[in-house]
Structure formats: C-alpha cells, structure tokens
Amino acid sequence: MAARRMKDRRGAMLALVGLVMVGMLSFLAVVVDMSRMYTQKNELQTAADAAALAGLSQLYGDLTMVDDTAIKYGEQNKVQKQTITIDGAEVICGVWTPDTGPFTPNAGGICEITDNAVSVTARAAALSAMPSIL
Numbered sequence: 001m002a003a004r005r006m007k008d009r010r011g012a013m014l015a016l017v018g019l020v021m022v023g024m025l026s027f028l029a030v031v032v033d034m035s036r037m038y039t040q041k042n043e044l045q046t047a048a049d050a051a052a053l054a055g056l057s058q059l060y061g062d063l064t065m066v067d068d069t070a071i072k073y074g075e076q077n078k079v080q081k082q083t084i085t086i087d088g089a090e091v092i093c094g095v096w097t098p099d100t101g102p103f104t105p106n107a108g109g110i111c112e113i114t115d116n117a118v119s120v121t122a123r124a125a126a127l128s129a130m131p132s133i134l
Contacts, residue, residue, distance in 0.1 A: 040079050040124065047077035047084050048122040055091055055118035063111045067091045070120050079124040090121040 051074025058066045067088045074086040093111035096103045103119055106112060 036080070037126075040126070043077070043079045044084065044122050044124055047074050047079065047086075048120045050074060050077060051086055051091070051120040051122065052118045055093075055120065059093070059111065059115055059118065063113070066093060066111045066118060070118060074120060074122055077122075082124055084122050084124045086120060086122050090123075092119045093117070094119065 051070040054073035055066045055070030058069045070091045071086045071088065075084060077084060089109075092105045092109065093115040094103055094105035094117055095115060096117035103117055105119065106115065111118075
C-alpha cells in the first residue's frame, strides 16, 4: 500500500516547479518594465535640465531666444532612443528665490530682465518592454 502511494506522487514536483517558474518569470517581466520606466524618467529629467540650463544662458543675453535655445538643446536628448518634444509653452521664465524656495513664473509668459530661472517640461511617449517580451 505504501509503495502504491509513492508511485502516485511521482511528477507532482514537476507541476509545482512549473507553477513557481511562471510566477517568477511574471515577476521578472514586471521588474524589467519598472526599471525601464525609471530609466526613461531619468533620461527625461536630464533632457529637461539641459534645456533649462540652455534657456537660462540666454536670460542674460537675447531674451527672445530663451524658448528657441531651450527647445533646441532639450530635443537633442533622447529617451530610450526616442526623440522628445518640448514646445514653447513648456518653457517658462520666472524668479526663483533660494530663501523661500518655490519658483514663481511670470504672469504673461514673456521673459523679462528681472528673471533668474527657467522651467522646462519635457515629454516623451511611454515605452513598455512587455509587448517585446510577449
């Protein structure tokens, strides 16, 4: 009787290992997708920073070139080998006071000689690794 029970249990471990592997591969796919998302976020932040610094360099020169310079430098960056987009409405001049902290944008959206900061918002389409894995 005991020998018969042992024969009935053969192969049960294979099914269990198969289920565990499916779960682990699913978790791996989520981890890979999340790491790509964080990489995209960092690359987008780098592009926005480069654009803001380039626009800031024009604040003490030709104020009409702040938007164009920021857009030009920002769009030279890539996010996961994809071109990003920045339009003129996403380049905002304003005043930043280190003591109080927050950035105060200009009401009219036009850069003025009293400005000391540029804010840039960069956008890119979200890319997912899941379709390429499946």
